[in-house]
Amino acid sequence: MKVQRSLMRQSLMTTLAVTGAALALATIDIQAEDKMNQTEPKKTAGTKVPLKINFALLAEQVVSARESDCPRRPIPGIASTMPTNTSTFETKLKYLDKAEVSAYWLYGFRSAEGTMRDIGLLKAAKQKLERLGKEAYIVCEPVGHPNRNQKTLPARGWRHRINCDGTPDYGCADIEKKLVRDLVAATTAFRDAGFKKVFFDDDLRLGNWGTNITGCFCKACIADFNRRQGTRYAREDLRRFVRNPGKHAAVCEQWMDFNCGKVTAFMKAVNLPGIQVGIMVMHNGDRKHGVDLPAILKAVPDCLVRVGEGHFNDAGFDPPGGKASLIASLEMHKAIVKDVSRLYTENTVYPWPKLRPENMAKKLLIEVEHGLRNIMLMPPQLLDAPEYWEAIAAVLPQAKAMGGK
Numbered sequence: 001m002k003v004q005r006s007l008m009r010q011s012l013m014t015t016l017a018v019t020g021a022a023l024a025l026a027t028i029d030i031q032a033e034d035k036m037n038q039t040e041p042k043k044t045a046g047t048k049v050p051l052k053i054n055f056a057l058l059a060e061q062v063v064s065a066r067e068s069d070c071p072r073r074p075i076p077g078i079a080s081t082m083p084t085n086t087s088t089f090e091t092k093l094k095y096l097d098k099a100e101v102s103a104y105w106l107y108g109f110r111s112a113e114g115t116m117r118d119i120g121l122l123k124a125a126k127q128k129l130e131r132l133g134k135e136a137y138i139v140c141e142p143v144g145h146p147n148r149n150q151k152t153l154p155a156r157g158w159r160h161r162i163n164c165d166g167t168p169d170y171g172c173a174d175i176e177k178k179l180v181r182d183l184v185a186a187t188t189a190f191r192d193a194g195f196k197k198v199f200f201d202d203d204l205r206l207g208n209w210g211t212n213i214t215g216c217f218c219k220a221c222i223a224d225f226n227r228r229q230g231t232r233y234a235r236e237d238l239r240r241f242v243r244n245p246g247k248h249a250a251v252c253e254q255w256m257d258f259n260c261g262k263v264t265a266f267m268k269a270v271n272l273p274g275i276q277v278g279i280m281v282m283h284n285g286d287r288k289h290g291v292d293l294p295a296i297l298k299a300v301p302d303c304l305v306r307v308g309e310g311h312f313n314d315a316g317f318d319p320p321g322g323k324a325s326l327i328a329s330l331e332m333h334k335a336i337v338k339d340v341s342r343l344y345t346e347n348t349v350y351p352w353p354k355l356r357p358e359n360m361a362k363k364l365l366i367e368v369e370h371g372l373r374n375i376m377l378m379p380p381q382l383l384d385a386p387e388y389w390e391a392i393a394a395v396l397p398q399a400k401a402m403g404g405k
Contacts, residue, residue: 056105059125070121099392111144114154137197147171162218164239191275202282206290213242215259260292278304307333309346313354348378357391
């Protein structure tokens with residue numbers, strides 16, 4: 001026990017040292033940011049991965065009702081904030097093409113809806129995009145993001161994730177066999193429809209953002225954990241342990257192993273022949289949240305990874321400390337994956353439209369300067385906001401000069 005505690009303390013100190021160093025480097029980068037437009041862009045040596053602009057949107061935005069009679073399902077939270085723009089997708093492509101968007105990721109499954117979106121409409125959108133010379137892939141929200149108003153999960157047989165105090169984490173499902181079954185079925189359908197890649201959003205975790213050790217503390221999960229460990233802990237015991245990890249190092253490591261195993265097993269289950277899978281990791285996402293990237297990469301060697309950046313609005317992005325935190329998380333995930341060709345950025349606006357277009361463009365430059373080449377842009381509202389694409393197009397020459405050719 002003493003040896004285990006000593007090892008965990010050493011590991012924690014090492015993590016803190018690495019994070020501190022990353023933050024220090026990030027601060028230096030941010031101090032130089034204001035000079036970025038006046039000085040020669042920094043070259044990123046040793047990479048041949050070209051810059052690629054990706055955009056996630058709805059099939060309904062690509063294919064009009066006149067082009068397909070397949071069932072349409074606008075996302076309530078997104079539809080109400082969509083800018084009014086009745087022009088065709090082909091018309092909107094004019095400014096997306098200026099921003100060199102070449103890959104489109106269609107929402108294929110959302111936990112909040114309980115079922116996959118219409119496969120016929122997804123196929124129609126894929127075919128249209130490919131006719132236009134674009135690539136088409138799938139993005140899913142498998143577990144769900146926190147939503148206090150979602151007291152019931154729509155998917156049959158799913159259960160809410162339970163916090164350590166016994167309260168449901170409304171909007172978020174536990175990762176158990178029925179959820180895995182449904183997402184494997186959806187991934188199979190996407191693969192059979194010809195899609196070659198699928199990303200699972202950063203809700204694929206066992207806890208929300210923060211520094212606490214999380215997990216699902218429902219009766220079934222606690223019983224499974226006790227069975228595996230040969231223990232008889234109650235929820236209150238585990239709550240005490242995770243809130244005082246320094247005093248309960250060994251059991252906290254076991255609890256994190258247990259929860260990380262669920263996410264890793266999910267990724268292994270959906271890793272079907274014929275389709276490449278990926279996980280989007282939230283800002284500072286790690287073992288505390290059930291995400292063990294080294295274990296996932298061992299189970300799924302060609303796994304795509306979107307690094308966690310956060311800072312989706314001006315209030316979070318503008319302060320130098322915000323940029324430093326973004327870079328530290330980006331570098332942490334990048335250091336684990338190493339293969340830049342499989343790394344994607346997290347460049348999004350939330351809540352809409354609280355990140356100025358020029359800040360989205362600045363984020364892109366930070367991402368490229370730190371070695372990332374696959375730029376992932378969200379949310380779907382961007383399609384009808386040409387000012388964002390104009391801002392992206394304006395900085396592309398600078399991004400390419402940094403090495404993102």
